[in-house]
Amino acid sequence: MREDLIRRIVIVGGGTAGWMAAAALSRLIGRMPGLELELVESDAIGTVGVGEATIPHITLFNTMLGIDEAAFVRETNATYKLGIEFVDWHRIGHRYIHPFGVYGLDMLGVEFHHFWLKARTLGDPTPLDAYSIGIAGGLRGRFAHPRPDQPNSPLAKLGYAFQFDAGLYAAFLRRLAEGMGACRTEGRIVDVRRDGGSGHVAAVLLESGKEVAGDLFLDCTGFRGLLIEQTMGAGFRDWTHWLPCDRAVAVPCALGGDHLPLTRATARAAGWQWRIPLQHRIGNGYVYAGDYLSDDEAVATLLANLDGPALADPRPLRFRAGHRDRAWIGNVVVLGLAGGFLEPLESTSIHLIQSGIGRLMALFPSRGFDALEIERFNRETAQEYEDIRDFLILHYKATERDDSAFWRRCRDLEPPEGLAEKLALFRGNGRIHPAQRELFQQASWLAVMNGQGITPAGYHPVADLLSDAETRERLKHIAQVIDETANAMPLQDDYLRQIGCALPAARQAS
Numbered sequence: 001m002r003e004d005l006i007r008r009i010v011i012v013g014g015g016t017a018g019w020m021a022a023a024a025l026s027r028l029i030g031r032m033p034g035l036e037l038e039l040v041e042s043d044a045i046g047t048v049g050v051g052e053a054t055i056p057h058i059t060l061f062n063t064m065l066g067i068d069e070a071a072f073v074r075e076t077n078a079t080y081k082l083g084i085e086f087v088d089w090h091r092i093g094h095r096y097i098h099p100f101g102v103y104g105l106d107m108l109g110v111e112f113h114h115f116w117l118k119a120r121t122l123g124d125p126t127p128l129d130a131y132s133i134g135i136a137g138g139l140r141g142r143f144a145h146p147r148p149d150q151p152n153s154p155l156a157k158l159g160y161a162f163q164f165d166a167g168l169y170a171a172f173l174r175r176l177a178e179g180m181g182a183c184r185t186e187g188r189i190v191d192v193r194r195d196g197g198s199g200h201v202a203a204v205l206l207e208s209g210k211e212v213a214g215d216l217f218l219d220c221t222g223f224r225g226l227l228i229e230q231t232m233g234a235g236f237r238d239w240t241h242w243l244p245c246d247r248a249v250a251v252p253c254a255l256g257g258d259h260l261p262l263t264r265a266t267a268r269a270a271g272w273q274w275r276i277p278l279q280h281r282i283g284n285g286y287v288y289a290g291d292y293l294s295d296d297e298a299v300a301t302l303l304a305n306l307d308g309p310a311l312a313d314p315r316p317l318r319f320r321a322g323h324r325d326r327a328w329i330g331n332v333v334v335l336g337l338a339g340g341f342l343e344p345l346e347s348t349s350i351h352l353i354q355s356g357i358g359r360l361m362a363l364f365p366s367r368g369f370d371a372l373e374i375e376r377f378n379r380e381t382a383q384e385y386e387d388i389r390d391f392l393i394l395h396y397k398a399t400e401r402d403d404s405a406f407w408r409r410c411r412d413l414e415p416p417e418g419l420a421e422k423l424a425l426f427r428g429n430g431r432i433h434p435a436q437r438e439l440f441q442q443a444s445w446l447a448v449m450n451g452q453g454i455t456p457a458g459y460h461p462v463a464d465l466l467s468d469a470e471t472r473e474r475l476k477h478i479a480q481v482i483d484e485t486a487n488a489m490p491l492q493d494d495y496l497r498q499i500g501c502a503l504p505a506a507r508q509a510s
Contacts, residue, residue, distance in 0.1 A: 004366040007034050010214035012189065012204060012227055014041035016166050017336025017353045018220035019173035020061070024357045026180035027065050029364070037181065040204060040212055042188040052276045052283045053081060053263040053347040054161040056100050061354045065176060073501040075172045076164035077279045080261045080492055082138035084346065086451060088267040091400045096451030097262065098346070099134030100159030102443050104478050110462045113446050117430050117459035119475050122468055128450050130479040133158050136486035138262045143492040154485045161347070163263060163276045163283075185212060192231045200331040200369075201227060215367055218360075219334040223341070228324055228334040235325035237340075237382075242393050242413065243321035244406070245271045245343055249298050250285035250315045254308030257282075261492045265345055268301060269293065270406040274344065275307070279496070279503045282307055287343050292406040319343075321389070327381040328374045333360055340385055345395060348388050351439065355384060380437075387438045390419040391448070398423075398452035423454070430456035 009025060011018050022039050029035065062072060072078065083099035090096070104112030116128060129135045133154035137143060147155040178184065187206035195202045203213040204227075219227035228234045240246060255277070264275040271288030286302040299314050323340025327333065335356045342348060359380055363373045396410035397419070415423065425431040426449050432442045466474070489495075496502040 006215045008214040009037045009216045011039040011218045013220035019170045022177035022182045023173040026177045026182045038183045040185045056159045056161045076168040078162045078164035080143045081161040082134040082261045085262045085264045090453045097135045098447040099132045101134045104131040110460045114460035114463040118463045142489035143261045144489045217332045219338045222337045225338040227332045232329040237322045239321040244289040245287045248287045248317045252281045252311045253306040257307030269404045323385040328377045391440045429458040
């Protein structure tokens with residue numbers, strides 16, 4: 001057995017990031033001989049806790065932890081999610097959906113949308129949305145689990161995620177982690193002791209006088225970045241010039257309005273408003289740019305656009321778009337908001353925690369802390385942030401809106417090089433070629449570029465190998481099957497009752 005194994009892991013900070021890390025590490029490496037895992041947090045320090053919407057990768061994380069989905073849905077007051085609806089982004093009065101899953105059916109080795117683009121030139125007005133089971137089901141308030149056992153059904157490739165109470169999720173994971181041996185220590189950290197030779201963090205000192213020592217420290221302390229920034233001086237890569245929203249105000253409200261399995265993002269004069277329907281309430285928030293809107297105006301706008309009475313006072317948040325220059329320094333690895341922030345327009349906050357945990361496990365260190373492995377971790381982390389950043393910028397850049405100074409700035413900004421290339425490729429002949437490791441793949445880029453009004457000049461030449469008549473007939477059949485399948489799906493609320501996950505009426509009001 002190696003003599004330089006990590007023996008003590010200290011997670012500094014709880015919340016979603018801390019308890020996701022504690023649960024995952026307990027599950028994956030908790031049986032390593034002599035390993036101890038301790039999480040330090042203070043009940044006196046609040047967590048941000050507004051990120052309630054996820055993307056399909058969360059199902060992989062929950063499965064890895066051995067979580068029973070029905071129990072998870074019940075414990076977190078969750079609803080299902082088939083995509084994100086964008087309202088007033090392309091222009092006021094326009095809406096579209098970024099669905100999970102695929103569009104149509106690829107043919108002749110070519111992506112489906114090229115055949116759809118060809119059909120448009122033939123005068124077929126059928127919108128792209130008609131070829132997505134996620135959109136068809138989502139707009140009708142319907143949900144069913146994917147059916148990979150039915151390869152000829154649109155349900156075979158249905159993607160889904162969840163909308164849940166992030167505080168309840170953290171508590172759920174805490175119970176799981178502690179059941180697998182993780183130890184929690186209550187206390188406020190007042191100092192950090194570093195090793196005089198290596199510069200590594202040796203221990204954190206608590207207000208009580210207790211010292212918590214470790215070999216590897218995970219910084220999950222939120223925006224302040226207690227270890228990665230205040231102690232190790234990681235530096236910060238600021239992307240405000242591309243993503244100018246720098247604050248938000250959040251408030252839950254009582255249930256009201258529609259109850260579709262969709263997160264909604266509605267563009268406002270200086271940013272956008274989220275709407276996340278859970279089983280017991282709706283999460284709401286206004287992400288905005290302080291240069292273009294006062295805090296009081298933001299609060300007034302948010303409160304005027306709720307579907308039910310507010311259940312708490314509006315909570316303000318401040319942030320900068322960007323990430324730490326280094327996510328791993330010495331024996332400190334950062335996860336969650338301590339590592340960076342990208343507005344939750346595409347529900348990526350929890351995923352960034354999940355992917356960071358995955359990278360840490362792939363490059364899990366010994367006490368020697370190999371510099372090449374750390375550099376690889378930092379490079380991959382930075383690239384993931386950049387890929388997501390470009391996808392978010394697309395929503396702002398590709399707009400016809402000129403009704404406010406904020407939207408004129410967004411429309412006229414110079415995009416990063418990678419986004420500029422993707423836009424040019426799509427505008428030419430509908431080409432979409434994200435890198436293999438990018439989070440958002442072909443269907444996602446198609447949904448947003450088409451939804452934001454970008455129309456390609458041409459399409460893949462192979463699409464012409466089908467005759468015009470056969471192209472029309474195939475597309476008509478695909479749309480018909482999707483329509484019929486969506487109509488046969490149960491309403492989400494009925495489905496939750498069928499699988500025993502619907503909240504009792506008393507809890508829905510809490």
